Amino acid sequence: MKTTNLRMDYSHLMVMLSALLIGNSLFFSGYFLFGTSKSARLRTSGRLLALLLLAFAMRISKSVIYILFPQYGDTLTVIGIVGMLAIGPLVWFYIRSKIRKTKIGLYHFLPAAFLIASIPWLTGQGIYFAYLVSLVHLLGYFVFAIKLYQERITGEIILQKARKEWSLQLLLAIAVIWVGFLIQAFTTDKELYIGVTLGIVLVFFGISFSAMLNYKGVIQPFALNNDATVDLNSVAEKASLILLKEKLYLKNDFTLGVFAKSVGVRRHVLSNAINAGLKQSFPELLNSARIEHSKTMLADEKCKDISIEAIAFESGFNSLSVFYNNFKKYNGITPAEFREKVVQSA
Numbered sequence: 001m002k003t004t005n006l007r008m009d010y011s012h013l014m015v016m017l018s019a020l021l022i023g024n025s026l027f028f029s030g031y032f033l034f035g036t037s038k039s040a041r042l043r044t045s046g047r048l049l050a051l052l053l054l055a056f057a058m059r060i061s062k063s064v065i066y067i068l069f070p071q072y073g074d075t076l077t078v079i080g081i082v083g084m085l086a087i088g089p090l091v092w093f094y095i096r097s098k099i100r101k102t103k104i105g106l107y108h109f110l111p112a113a114f115l116i117a118s119i120p121w122l123t124g125q126g127i128y129f130a131y132l133v134s135l136v137h138l139l140g141y142f143v144f145a146i147k148l149y150q151e152r153i154t155g156e157i158i159l160q161k162a163r164k165e166w167s168l169q170l171l172l173a174i175a176v177i178w179v180g181f182l183i184q185a186f187t188t189d190k191e192l193y194i195g196v197t198l199g200i201v202l203v204f205f206g207i208s209f210s211a212m213l214n215y216k217g218v219i220q221p222f223a224l225n226n227d228a229t230v231d232l233n234s235v236a237e238k239a240s241l242i243l244l245k246e247k248l249y250l251k252n253d254f255t256l257g258v259f260a261k262s263v264g265v266r267r268h269v270l271s272n273a274i275n276a277g278l279k280q281s282f283p284e285l286l287n288s289a290r291i292e293h294s295k296t297m298l299a300d301e302k303c304k305d306i307s308i309e310a311i312a313f314e315s316g317f318n319s320l321s322v323f324y325n326n327f328k329k330y331n332g333i334t335p336a337e338f339r340e341k342v343v344q345s346a
Helices: 002-033 040-068 070-097 106-121 124-152 161-186 190-213 215-219 232-245 256-263 267-277 282-299 308-314 320-331 335-345
Strands: none
Touching: 040 070, 040 190, 070 106, 070 124, 070 161, 106 124, 124 161, 161 190, 232 256, 232 267, 232 282, 256 267, 267 282, 282 308, 282 320, 282 335, 308 320, 308 335, 320 335
């Protein structure tokens, strides 16, 4: 009797939370879908998020239907799986829209369209197979979204904190929800299924509340063109550390563009950071690092039989005249005089 009452309490709680969830999703979807932003890019991010919330509502409603209304299970459960097939592409497009202007490729939603067309012919085993396929489908797009986040977002120092944190919260929430979907796919324990569904609902409530608190971070892009938002000193510090730690200056074909990719910022941002933060130009920074390396080699007993010209090229210089001019500029003496001085002081 207690077990029955417990199940009823769980079911009633799930009904209330799920109803709130669907209402919450519809509210936020309308809020982001019909936003008044004048920027086409901001409207795209907002609308993608709106559709993502609707897709989640469709998927979670599937769990409610399965538990409370099993007699309508087959057809309406497929609708939930359609929502699940839409979640992956929408997450990926949403993250992408916050990095660059994004054109939505409708072919990404073909699996969902195919499933809708197949509804009349789907039965128990076919629906379960579709559910497993949708799990793999969502996982694939989620991995792509994570990779995009890592490559283009975590490396960008110019991000505003709220925008970065919101996207990380969203991805973490989706990871937790996906694990819940996976458990639901294989469990036969009704109480566990109900508990997992409740957990999914609560996680979704949390991420929706976070979206409400971080409205600007939700719809605005990560990287702004306004350099006033960039912490140039931080960029310069990171650039200097990477240059020296990875010895990038030893590459003869090393360019500002290649350096910018290593640091994780745009080319013009790195140039401004070096100028403002290090009070040098990129060539000056590069040549000073190469000269210091050449001095280390000239002073090394193990390198005494290596010619000065060879040391110049080993240090990253393509031109001997550039090497000699810069060496004297930074040290006041020629490389030969420096080597001789080291020998005399030994």
